[in-house]
Amino acid sequence: MARYKDYDYGQMKMIPVSFERQILPGSFEYSLAWLVDHELDLAELDARYCNDDGGRPAYDPRVLLKIVLLAYSKGVTSSRRIERLCRENIVFMALGADLQPDHSTIADFISRSPETIGGLFTQIVMTCDQLGLIGKEMFAIDGCKLPSNASKQWSGTHEELDKKRRKIDRAVRRMLQRHREEDTAATEPDIHAREQAQIKKLRAASRKIKTFLDTEPERRGVSGAVVKGNLTDNESAKMKTSHGVIQGYTGVAAVDDRHQVVVYAEAFGQGQEHGLIQPMLEGIRSTYASAPANSRKTLKRAKLTADAGYHNRETLEYLERERVDAYIADTGFRARDPRFKDHKAAPERNKRQDQHRFTQEDFHIDLNQQTCRCPAGKAMWLKAQRARIGHHLFMQFQAYEHDCANCRLRVRCLRDEHQSTPRQVNVMLDITPARKDGVIERMKRKIDSARGRHIYSQRLGTVEPVFGHLTDAIGIRRFSLRTKRKVDGQWKWMMMLHNILKIHRYGWQWA
Numbered sequence: 001m002a003r004y005k006d007y008d009y010g011q012m013k014m015i016p017v018s019f020e021r022q023i024l025p026g027s028f029e030y031s032l033a034w035l036v037d038h039e040l041d042l043a044e045l046d047a048r049y050c051n052d053d054g055g056r057p058a059y060d061p062r063v064l065l066k067i068v069l070l071a072y073s074k075g076v077t078s079s080r081r082i083e084r085l086c087r088e089n090i091v092f093m094a095l096g097a098d099l100q101p102d103h104s105t106i107a108d109f110i111s112r113s114p115e116t117i118g119g120l121f122t123q124i125v126m127t128c129d130q131l132g133l134i135g136k137e138m139f140a141i142d143g144c145k146l147p148s149n150a151s152k153q154w155s156g157t158h159e160e161l162d163k164k165r166r167k168i169d170r171a172v173r174r175m176l177q178r179h180r181e182e183d184t185a186a187t188e189p190d191i192h193a194r195e196q197a198q199i200k201k202l203r204a205a206s207r208k209i210k211t212f213l214d215t216e217p218e219r220r221g222v223s224g225a226v227v228k229g230n231l232t233d234n235e236s237a238k239m240k241t242s243h244g245v246i247q248g249y250t251g252v253a254a255v256d257d258r259h260q261v262v263v264y265a266e267a268f269g270q271g272q273e274h275g276l277i278q279p280m281l282e283g284i285r286s287t288y289a290s291a292p293a294n295s296r297k298t299l300k301r302a303k304l305t306a307d308a309g310y311h312n313r314e315t316l317e318y319l320e321r322e323r324v325d326a327y328i329a330d331t332g333f334r335a336r337d338p339r340f341k342d343h344k345a346a347p348e349r350n351k352r353q354d355q356h357r358f359t360q361e362d363f364h365i366d367l368n369q370q371t372c373r374c375p376a377g378k379a380m381w382l383k384a385q386r387a388r389i390g391h392h393l394f395m396q397f398q399a400y401e402h403d404c405a406n407c408r409l410r411v412r413c414l415r416d417e418h419q420s421t422p423r424q425v426n427v428m429l430d431i432t433p434a435r436k437d438g439v440i441e442r443m444k445r446k447i448d449s450a451r452g453r454h455i456y457s458q459r460l461g462t463v464e465p466v467f468g469h470l471t472d473a474i475g476i477r478r479f480s481l482r483t484k485r486k487v488d489g490q491w492k493w494m495m496m497l498h499n500i501l502k503i504h505r506y507g508w509q510w511a
């Protein structure tokens with residue numbers, strides 16, 4: 001017969017816990033507690049509490065700050081999970097002095113005052129600077145697109161949303177009609193109740209869309225074109241990422257190259273990044289506005305790098321006006337770089353299938369008269385005098401559909417002989433001397449130089465590890481808040497955590 005050790009679930013045991021001894025020197029929580037207690041000025045946070053004469057005592061913001069940053073360092077951003085950690089995890093209990101704040105207190109602390117977090121973020125950057133973690137020789141700017149607390153199913157232009165609302169209304173009418181017809185027949189009561197609940201849900205959705213359309217103006221993007229709005233968070237944007245389409249924000253960071261310290265961070269509700277250099281540069285300057293004069297002077301000499309997403313004429317002109325030593329790649333940068341000549345292989349392979357196709361030389365083009373005749377002798381119409389594709393201007397001609405439809409040369413002229421669209425020819429217009437000396441050409445010459453390539457090559461290793469560390473090592477892959485103001489605050493929480501981790505790893509040896 002089997003024999004087991006005696007056990008008793010009803011027994012009691014006293015386990016003495018010293019909270020102080022849970023925060024061991026050398027651990028991240030020790031660095032965090034030290035920073036919050038000895039380095040940060042939390043007067044701005046203290047000013048939010050006006051309960052000295054009456055009311056219940058509040059949680060000390062120092063305790064909440066430590067708890068939230070420790071939770072973020074473990075990839076936990078949900079206030080309910082943070083509450084649970086404060087009840088169950090001994091390190092959280094120790095760092096939070098066993099106060100165990102509930103989730104609403106934590107959520108309120110994270111989202112209530114994003115501006116205050118901006119101030120704390122600046123203080124951490126200044127601490128990094130004092131510890132010698134910021135070189136101020138080169139800053140790399142880039143963005144990371146993360147989903148936020150909004151559903152992409154509820155996004156669309158006003159026209160699309162109105163169409164969706166009419167579709168829902170039609171579905172409700174159909175269901176009601178069917179009910180009326182089946183009124184006489186005996187229906188199962190639970191089926192009836194389920195359909196009633198569905199009608200109620202659809203009507204609520206229709207009302208929600210109508211209220212949105214009545215109250216929110218059509219949203220416009222950076223170029224002024226109409227873009228999709230969103231019912232749950234109209235400041236977020238629907239954007240393409242390498243992991244599919246998301247509804248969210250682009251968190252942009254300016255990162256110093258010495259130890260990848262983030263000197264400025266801001267979240268934007270748009271997918272396009274061109275146009276973001278200006279607010280980021282102003283943000284870096286505002287971070288250093290209260291810094292000593294020699295620190296601001298060094299900042300002026302710093303170089304700035306960004307990838308092709310940030311490249312456009314307005315940005316380059318702005319950077320020249322501001323006398324910033326910038327290195328912004330354009331989309332053709334890699335193709336011009338002899339070190340990446342192998343990267344051209346793929347497009348050339350694609351071109352091979354077009355080698356028997358009529359080229360531009362087979363068309364009779366007169367740019368002065370703005371006319372074009374195709375190899376079959378048919379006149380083509382002028383589609384655009386100056387169409388911008390990438391950074392070049394083209395004159396575009398297109399054949400008439402009926403000409404191509406009956407043409408015996410289709411096989412040699414069209415990419416696919418079965419295609420229904422007619423042939424189009426894009427003729428690149430000459431780059432004028434004025435354009436050659438323009439800001440785009442100047443940037444090309446600068447970034448194509450040996451020095452330009454060397455400086456730009458440091459961009460990738462400076463800024464990309466910051467996002468990789470956040471999303472893969474820490475495990476934060478989404479924003480949990482809504483509206484640009486709150487999401488911006490949360491992005492600063494994340495980037496502040498990144499900088500504190502840098503202080504923890506490299507800062508103390510410099511101190």
Ligand code: SF4
Nearest residue numbers: 374376399404407413
């Ligand atoms: S396919 Fe169209 S464009 Fe090409 S040769 Fe025939 S008519 Fe002209």
